[in-house]
Structure formats: C-alpha cells, structure tokens
Amino acid sequence: MNTDVVIHPDRELLAHTVAARLLVSLVDAQSARGSASVVLTGGGVAAAVYRAVAASPARHTVDWSRVTFWWGDERFLPAGDPERNETQAREAFGSLFDEATVLPMPATDGPAGADPDAAAARYARQLADVGAPAELPHFDVLLLGVGEDGHVASIFPEHPAGYEIRTACAVRGAPKPPPTRITLTKAAINSAAQIWLIAGGAEKADAIEAAFSGAGPDQIPAAGVGGVERTLWLLDRAAAAGINPGVRTPH
Numbered sequence: 600m601n602t603d604v605v606i607h608p609d610r611e612l613l614a615h616t617v618a619a620r621l622l623v624s625l626v627d628a629q630s631a632r633g634s635a636s637v638v639l640t641g642g643g644v645a646a647a648v649y650r651a652v653a654a655s656p657a658r659h660t661v662d663w664s665r666v667t668f669w670w671g672d673e674r675f676l677p678a679g680d681p682e683r684n685e686t687q688a689r690e691a692f693g694s695l696f697d698e699a700t701v702l703p704m705p706a707t708d709g710p711a712g713a714d715p716d717a718a719a720a721r722y723a724r725q726l727a728d729v730g731a732p733a734e735l736p737h738f739d740v741l742l743l744g745v746g747e748d749g750h751v752a753s754i755f756p757e758h759p760a761g762y763e764i765r766t767a768c769a770v771r772g773a774p775k776p777p778p779t780r781i782t783l784t785k786a787a788i789n790s791a792a793q794i795w796l797i798a799g800g801a802e803k804a805d806a807i808e809a810a811f812s813g814a815g816p817d818q819i820p821a822a823g824v825g826g827v828e829r830t831l832w833l834l835d836r837a838a839a840a841g842i843n844p845g846v847r848t849p850h
C-alpha cells in the first residue's frame with residue numbers, strides 16, 4: 600500500500616487543493632469506469648473542501664448524476680439538524696447533489712426509527728445491496744477528518760466501534776457531542792481504494808504526531824486506517840508541526 604503525506608501552507612489552501620484533487624479523482628474514475636463513488640466525512644475542513652468543490656469551475660467536468668455519495672459517519676440526530684454531517688454537505692454541495700445517488704446515513708426520524716442499531720443495520724444493508732455480491736460497494740475515495748483525539752469517522756480512541764466486525768455500527772457515549780452516532784467500521788473504511796486523511800490547524804498536531812510516532816489504532820484510530828491502493832495524509836503546516844514526513848509514516 601502506498602502512503603504519502605502532503606503538507607499545505609495553510610488551512611484554506613489545504614481545502615482548495617483537496618477540492619481540486621477530489622474533482623480530478625472523480626473525473627478519472629468516471630473516465631475509467633463510467634461512474635465514481637466518494638465517502639464523505641464531517642468537520643470543519645471537510646465543509647471548506649465541499650464549498651471549494653462547489654465553487655470550482657472544474658465542477659462542470661464531473662457528471663454529478665454518476666457520483667455516488669456515501670457517508671463515513673453521522674451524528675444520529677433528526678434530518679436537517681445543523682449538526683448532521685449530511686446537512687453540512689448538503690449546504691455546501693447544493694444543487695450538485697443528485698438525490699438518486701446521495702446515500703446518507705439514517706436520521707433519528709428516518710425509516711429505521713430512533714434506534715441507532717437499527718439505523719446502522721439499515722445502512723449496512725444498503726451498502727450490501729449496492730455492493731452485491733460483495734458486502735460493500737467500491738469506494739473510489741474515502742475522506743476522513745481527524746479529530747483532536749485522533750478519531751476518524753466516529754471511531755474514537757479505546758471505543759468499542761474500533762473492534763467492530765460489521766460494516767457499519769452504532770456508537771454510544773462518544774466523547775465528542777452528540778454522543779450517539781453511526782459509523783462505518785475500520786473493515787469498511789479500509790476497503791476503499793483511496794483514503795484521504797485531512798487535518799488542518801494546530802489543535803490537530805498532537806494527534807498527527809502520535810499517529811506518526813508509532814501510536815496504535817486503539818489509542819489513535821487515524822493510525823489504523825489505510826486504503827487498498829493509496830493512503831494520503833493531507834495536512835496543513837500547523838497540523839503537521841510534529842512530524843517529519845520524510846522519515847516515517849504510520850503504515
């Protein structure tokens with residue numbers, strides 16, 4: 600597996616460069632296979648990336664009706680809640696989203712009801728339906744924010760979701776609000792062709808440094824993910840302050 604680190608001058612340039620990279624990857628996937636799939640994440644940098652995608656003139660090179668959007672995790676709240684990762688992405692992508700190919704994780708007022716286990720099981724079934732006969736569909740690019748504690752998706756340090764073998768599961772008692780969430784598990788995340796870990800800001804530096812200094816995946820979940828073809832750490836200088844990427848990567 601190929602792991603690379605790219606350090607950007609600041610958070611804004613990080614967001615714009617990831618947006619450009621994503622647009623090119625979607626165009627490449629559509630040229631190669633006719634369609635593309637991306638797994639979205641939540642968080643501050645992700646929102647900036649999505650806004651940059653939606654504002655880029657290069658957005659017109661992608662056929663958005665042939666991009667399937669999945670989510671890596673979701674805060675388990677009612678549909679439209681501003682804290683939902685889906686709401687954040689919808690606000691940013693706007694009319695680029697084609698409802699037929701946008702597959703968010705269920706909300707508390709959705710068809711699976713307010714039980715997060717039922718909602719996670721429903722999402723796992725949806726993944727399996729689209730991916731059949733495999734348990735998972737093909738993911739071209741899976742985006743992950745990195746939390747200050749090193750969490751990715753809603754897999755938090757020393758939390759049971761880190762040991763889960765299903766493809767999606769409920770998370771209760773998350774240390775970051777809201778406490779109830781749904782997440783793809785490591786098995787599902789690591790099935791992606793490419794995983795991009797995106798982090799900007801000095802508040803992420805300790806977690807990134809730990810991931811690059813041999814911390815295990817239980818302590819720093821970001822250290823436990825890797826794409827089948829490529830893993831990219833896309834950082835800004837502040838987040839990368841504690842690492843020397845020329846010397847060591849977590850994988």
Ligand SMILES: O=C1O[C@H](COP(=O)(O)O)[C@@H](O)[C@H](O)[C@H]1O
Binds near residue numbers: 640643673743747751
């Ligand atoms: O709660 C979450 O946090 C992480 C990181 O967010 P950030 O704002 O610190 O970048 C995010 O990746 C995850 O999807 C989200 O649910």
